[in-house]
Amino acid sequence: MLRTKALAAAAVSVLAAALAVAAFASAPPVGQLPAGPTSTIATQHGELVAVSLPHRANGRVWRIARAFDGNVLAQVGEADVGNNVVLVFKAKRAGTTTLVFGLTRGETAKAFESRRFAIHVR
Numbered sequence: 084m085l086r087t088k089a090l091a092a093a094a095v096s097v098l099a100a101a102l103a104v105a106a107f108a109s110a111p112p113v114g115q116l117p118a119g120p121t122s123t124i125a126t127q128h129g130e131l132v133a134v135s136l137p138h139r140a141n142g143r144v145w146r147i148a149r150a151f152d153g154n155v156l157a158q159v160g161e162a163d164v165g166n167n168v169v170l171v172f173k174a175k176r177a178g179t180t181t182l183v184f185g186l187t188r189g190e191t192a193k194a195f196e197s198r199r200f201a202i203h204v205r
Contacts, residue, residue: 110190113148116183119197127205128174132156134200135167139186143195148185155180155204174204 126132136145145168155178160171172182181201185194 110146111192113146113185113187113194114192116148116185116194116197119199121199121201123201123203125203125205126174128176130174131159132172132174132202133169134172134182134184134198135164135169136184136186136198138163138166138168139196142188143186144189145184145186145198146190147182148194148197149181149183151182152178152180154178156182156202172202174202177204179203 122134124132124134139145153175155175156172157175158170159173162169162171170182179202181199184198186196187194
């Protein structure tokens with residue numbers, strides 16, 4: 084009887100751990116991006132850089148679609164401002180990186196729109 088309770092408790096613990104890992108799993112990467120506008124931004128290290136993306140309907144959200152150089156930029160904030168979502172980054176050191184965003188329905192891979200921001204930090 085005691086052994087059965089111990090096995091049941093262990094099974095519950097394993098299940099709870101598996102569910103916790105699944106809850107923190109990351110979203111799938113954004114897939115192929117349609118053509119979209121590119122903006123170029125020049126700044127100096129230590130400054131803040133903000134990019135604005137228009138809100139879209141039907142559960143569509145902007146996601147960072149490609150890796151960027153975290154040695155050059157670090158995201159420090161995000162906010163809904165009017166009809167836009169504004170992401171704020173700090174320029175950490177001199178260099179160049181590109182922020183690439185894809186508009187997806189929730190956390191899915193299919194992108195409906197894209198935006199690129201080439202950031203040059205002096």
